[in-house]
Amino acid sequence: MTDIAATAAPSTQTPTLPARLAKGFVNRLVIIIPYLWLLFFFLIPFIIVFKISLSQTAISMPPYTPVLDFSDGISGFLAGFRELNFDNYTWLTQDALYFNAYVTSLIIAGISTMLTLIVGYPIAYGMARAPATIRPTLLMLVILPFWTSFLIRVYAWIGILKPEGLLNQLLMSLHIISQPLVILNTYTAIFIGIVYSYLPFMVLPLYSSLEKMDYSLVEAAEDLGCPPIGAFWKITFPLSLPGVVAGCLLVFIPAVGEFVIPDLLGGSQTLMIGKTLWNEFFSNRDWPVSSAVAVILLLVLTIPIMFFQQAQAKAQEQGR
Amino acid sequence: MNSTWSRFNITSIVLGFAFLYLPIVLLIVFSFNESKLVTVWGGFSTKWYVSLFHNQGLMDATWVTARVGVISATVATVLGTLAAITLTRYTRFRGRVLFSGMVFAPLVMPEVITGLSLLLLFVAVGLDRGFFTVTLAHITFTMCFVAVVVQSRLVSFDRSLEEAAMDLGAPPVKTFFQITLPVILPAIISGWMLAFTLSLDDLVIASFSSGPGATTLPMKIYSQVRLGVTPEINAACTILIAVVAIGVIIASIANKRREIQRQLDEQAAQRG
Amino acid sequence: MKSLGSIRRDFAPWNDPNAKPYIQFDKVTKKFGEFTAVNNLSLTIFEREFFALLGASGCGKSTLLRMLAGFEEPTAGRILLDGQDLRGIPPYKRPVNMMFQSYALFPHMTVEKNIAFGLKQEGMPGPDIEKRVAEMLKLVKLEQFAKRKPHQLSGGQRQRVALARSVAKRPKVLLLDEPLGALDKKLREETQFELMDLQQELGLTFVVVTHDQEEAMTMADRIAIMDKGEVMQVATPAEIYEAPTSRFVAHFVGNVNMFEGKVAEHTANATRITGATGAEIVVDNGGKAAAGSDIVFAIRPEKIKVSSKKPADAVNALEGEVYDVAYLGDMTVYHIKLDDGQIVRASALNASRVTEDPLTWNDRAWVSFRPDAGVVLTR
Numbered sequence: 001m002t003d004i005a006a007t008a009a010p011s012t013q014t015p016t017l018p019a020r021l022a023k024g025f026v027n028r029l030v031i032i033i034p035y036l037w038l039l040f041f042f043l044i045p046f047i048i049v050f051k052i053s054l055s056q057t058a059i060s061m062p063p064y065t066p067v068l069d070f071s072d073g074i075s076g077f078l079a080g081f082r083e084l085n086f087d088n089y090t091w092l093t094q095d096a097l098y099f100n101a102y103v104t105s106l107i108i109a110g111i112s113t114m115l116t117l118i119v120g121y122p123i124a125y126g127m128a129r130a131p132a133t134i135r136p137t138l139l140m141l142v143i144l145p146f147w148t149s150f151l152i153r154v155y156a157w158i159g160i161l162k163p164e165g166l167l168n169q170l171l172m173s174l175h176i177i178s179q180p181l182v183i184l185n186t187y188t189a190i191f192i193g194i195v196y197s198y199l200p201f202m203v204l205p206l207y208s209s210l211e212k213m214d215y216s217l218v219e220a221a222e223d224l225g226c227p228p229i230g231a232f233w234k235i236t237f238p239l240s241l242p243g244v245v246a247g248c249l250l251v252f253i254p255a256v257g258e259f260v261i262p263d264l265l266g267g268s269q270t271l272m273i274g275k276t277l278w279n280e281f282f283s284n285r286d287w288p289v290s291s292a293v294a295v296i297l298l299l300v301l302t303i304p305i306m307f308f309q310q311a312q313a314k315a316q317e318q319g320r
Numbered sequence: 321m322n323s324t325w326s327r328f329n330i331t332s333i334v335l336g337f338a339f340l341y342l343p344i345v346l347l348i349v350f351s352f353n354e355s356k357l358v359t360v361w362g363g364f365s366t367k368w369y370v371s372l373f374h375n376q377g378l379m380d381a382t383w384v385t386a387r388v389g390v391i392s393a394t395v396a397t398v399l400g401t402l403a404a405i406t407l408t409r410y411t412r413f414r415g416r417v418l419f420s421g422m423v424f425a426p427l428v429m430p431e432v433i434t435g436l437s438l439l440l441l442f443v444a445v446g447l448d449r450g451f452f453t454v455t456l457a458h459i460t461f462t463m464c465f466v467a468v469v470v471q472s473r474l475v476s477f478d479r480s481l482e483e484a485a486m487d488l489g490a491p492p493v494k495t496f497f498q499i500t501l502p503v504i505l506p507a508i509i510s511g512w513m514l515a516f517t518l519s520l521d522d523l524v525i526a527s528f529s530s531g532p533g534a535t536t537l538p539m540k541i542y543s544q545v546r547l548g549v550t551p552e553i554n555a556a557c558t559i560l561i562a563v564v565a566i567g568v569i570i571a572s573i574a575n576k577r578r579e580i581q582r583q584l585d586e587q588a589a590q591r592g
Numbered sequence: 593m594k595s596l597g598s599i600r601r602d603f604a605p606w607n608d609p610n611a612k613p614y615i616q617f618d619k620v621t622k623k624f625g626e627f628t629a630v631n632n633l634s635l636t637i638f639e640r641e642f643f644a645l646l647g648a649s650g651c652g653k654s655t656l657l658r659m660l661a662g663f664e665e666p667t668a669g670r671i672l673l674d675g676q677d678l679r680g681i682p683p684y685k686r687p688v689n690m691m692f693q694s695y696a697l698f699p700h701m702t703v704e705k706n707i708a709f710g711l712k713q714e715g716m717p718g719p720d721i722e723k724r725v726a727e728m729l730k731l732v733k734l735e736q737f738a739k740r741k742p743h744q745l746s747g748g749q750r751q752r753v754a755l756a757r758s759v760a761k762r763p764k765v766l767l768l769d770e771p772l773g774a775l776d777k778k779l780r781e782e783t784q785f786e787l788m789d790l791q792q793e794l795g796l797t798f799v800v801v802t803h804d805q806e807e808a809m810t811m812a813d814r815i816a817i818m819d820k821g822e823v824m825q826v827a828t829p830a831e832i833y834e835a836p837t838s839r840f841v842a843h844f845v846g847n848v849n850m851f852e853g854k855v856a857e858h859t860a861n862a863t864r865i866t867g868a869t870g871a872e873i874v875v876d877n878g879g880k881a882a883a884g885s886d887i888v889f890a891i892r893p894e895k896i897k898v899s900s901k902k903p904a905d906a907v908n909a910l911e912g913e914v915y916d917v918a919y920l921g922d923m924t925v926y927h928i929k930l931d932d933g934q935i936v937r938a939s940a941l942n943a944s945r946v947t948e949d950p951l952t953w954n955d956r957a958w959v960s961f962r963p964d965a966g967v968v969l970t971r
Binding site: 027031033037038039040042044045046052119120125140141148149150152153155156157158196199200253256257258277278287290291294298301305308 | 337339399405421423438460463521527568572576
């Protein structure tokens with residue numbers, strides 16, 4: 001691990017002085033402490049998840065076998081190692097429940113992401129075009145719900161959506177409907193929950209890319225004979241694409257593995273992979289299978305996560 | 321600019337904010353409901369708040385959550401700041417790609433995966449699950465958020481400030497503590513606040529990494545919500561919202577006042 | 593020898609072969625990866641000199657300054673200060689201070705604390721620090737602003753705080769990176785003279801980096817013109833302007849007319865030059881260019897006389913027609929298209945309110961100049 005710090009060097013574009021001057025102790029610690037922490041608490045756990053996904057369920061504590069350790073020496077470790085196999089993954093492919101859960105999760109996350117974009121874009125656009133004096137206030141109002149508990153915000157919708165809830169009371173008293181709508185415990189409720197909970201994640205990146213945009217570009221397009229709608233699609237929207245991509249990824253990736261929303265709003269009839277994993281773990285106490293579910297979920301999300309990281313790195317480069 | 325602040329823009333903002341705030345407002349309103357039914361108004365009452373304070377389980381969970389939040393946010397702020405410095409200042413070292421990956425991935429990682437993997441780690445190394453493991457888990461996922469907040473401040477940091485300090489005779493470590501740290505302190509404070517609220521908020525990771533005797537408030541609320549919606553939970557939520565909202569509003573008003581003072585100072589300075 | 597322009601004061605150690613150099617760049621090269629910022633550069637600066645590094649952005653002048661301050665180490669070569677090799681000495685141990693282009697005032701400290709910062713690092717006792725800070729505030733006339741923070745100051749005041757902070761430690765050398773770049777034009781001109789007075793008063797060596805030639809000409813004892821990591825010429829402002837040694841320098845400072853040609857013949861005290869188009873020019877300082885070699889004759893616009901008739905006594909006179917006239921108030925600029933097609937720029941001072949020999953578009957005109965009015969350049 002020491003070579004991480006030993007090769008620490010400033011970039012050629014911005015040769016950093018501290019990096020060069022004190023090649024010693026302090027610099028190494030700055031890198032090594034967070035590095036080791038993340039290695040131990042973020043990366044190694046994934047390796048353990050993978051390992052356990054190859055183990056068998058057992059009625060013991062921990063509830064899987066083999067437990068790889070060195071108490072029996074190297075030979076015991078290797079013997080345990082040979083017991084690992086891909087049975088859990090075979091099991092996942094044979095039971096349509098899991099496959100359906102993955103596909104449903106991706107579809108729900110995809111649709112919700114589009115809905116969030118459709119709801120969030122006009123808000124972000126309106127904010128970016130607001131008078132400069134009230135923009136910080138609007139920004140704070142978007143961020144504020146983000147500071148209040150996710151669980152509470154989801155919980156708030158139960159009272160609104162349930163059959164005798166506030167939405168149905170309102171619609172019936174206005175004589176728009178005569179029978180209460182069944183929304184709670186359906187996919188519709190999940191969509192509403194995701195759009196509501198993740199809206200700030202969509203609005204913020206959209207706002208920051210729209211706000212940076214030079215509005216005279218739109219004026220120039222209109223001056224050159226482009227009608228406002230055309231100017232929007234040809235100028236504004238393409239220029240806000242980095243914000244669109246960032247916002248969509250920030251909503252899509254966590255939404256695929258979402259647990260709280262499908263659990264509280266979706267009821268028992270809906271199927272999403274985060275909930276499946278939770279149930280497998282807490283109700284069935286099947287650690288190896290839930291690990292296998294997690295490994296596959298992670299693989300499914302690898303590509304969008306890599307996209308997200310690239311977008312982050314790019315934004316970081318431009319910030320320099 | 322004002323001409324573009326059209327009716328369409330105003331409408332979309334008003335509707336958007338109504339969507340964002342109405343559910344929370346309704347939740348707060350019904351916490352003052354006399355009736356036990358959450359959705360039928362039976363008159364004003366504060367009795368649910370009174371019964372809340374006699375609910376020992378809820379009180380214990382609040383205390384656990386507050387301690388986890390303060391400890392994990394503080395450690396996460398230190399680690400996240402170090403990670404942010406590494407990301408902005410050391411652009412070339414072996415394993416940098418892996419490092420930045422490990423900082424950014426937790427931001428979007430589904431909580432069920434993070435929670436499960438941390439739990440399996442704790443089991444593998446033989447740590448008894450409880451207060452300590454929840455704190456470790458919260459440090460891990462919140463430090464990445466701190467890193468992002470501090471990093472965005474460091475990117476815009478004027479490096480010539482540090483060069484000036486060194487030019488005037490301050491060695492690198494002294495320069496960091498006397499110049500860099502004070503200048504980026506506001507970002508570090510908001511990093512801490514973010515870490516604290518994320519910790520306060522978390523249900524999924526806490527459920528995985530916690531054990532008997534260390535039930536956090538979200539876990540408690542969740543288990544009660546599963547049994548049904550009650551005004552008492554509304555009251556608990558209202559208090560939680562109020563605490564956070566007051567904190568955020570005070571912070572932003574203080575910020576705003578500093579900003580206004582600063583602008584006045586600058587205008588005065590320009591006049592000479 | 594005839595003197596070129598005016599000499600500001602009786603200070604010219606660079607002409608004294610026995611003078612001891614104070615700062616020496618000895619074959620210094622600095623590379624950033626593949627890019628060579630400074631290329632095998634040698635330069636000598638004397639004690640108490642006001643020295644300017646002038647060049648376009650990216651010419652390596654800032655890199656040179658940063659190497660002297662210690663923020664960059666040379667890839668090759670040595671930098672000596674007062675005889676001491678600076679290699680390996682970190683910036684916080686060098687007896688050199690810098691005034692930054694952005695001023696780099698510490699935003700969380702008052703003016704007073706900013707100025708005291710360097711003195712505290714030195715371990716100076718408290719009362720002495722107070723005394724020195726008061727002295728510095730007086731020097732830059734900011735006594736009543738001691739308790740303010742940087743954001744409560746105007747641009748000009750910030751610049752003066754930065755200056756006070758960088759001279760508070762009495763460095764051997766003060767480095768100034770575009771010191772006036774952020775000021776508006778009027779303030780800049782005032783400050784130029786303040787800086788010169790300050791340098792005289794403190795008796796320090798100043799090295800200033802600038803891209804503004806007027807600034808360099810006003811303030812510096814000597815100027816180094818830089819291009820692509822190399823020094824093109826080091827000389828006094830007057831020499832740079834009146835006796836550039838290369839086309840680059842002639843072009844870079846002020847306006848100039850260039851005539852391509854060949855040395856036809858050296859006579860006892862004159863050189864005949866034949867132009868590519870046949871026009872002949874006689875100069876009395878033909879330099880060392882061998883007969884028959886390709887050269888460029890460079891002449892400043894204000895040294896060319898424009899008239900409607902051929903002046904009787906002129907050694908060099910070329911005919912053409914008026915292509916453009918621009919009246920600028922203090923002077924008038926003519927563009928004369930010679931009969932061979934080359935356009936010559938000439939400027940005439942409007943010394944009186946009425947022009948005796950008015951010329952306008954498309955008039956036939958003569959341009960004439962003395963044999964010593966221009967220089968012959970070989971590179």
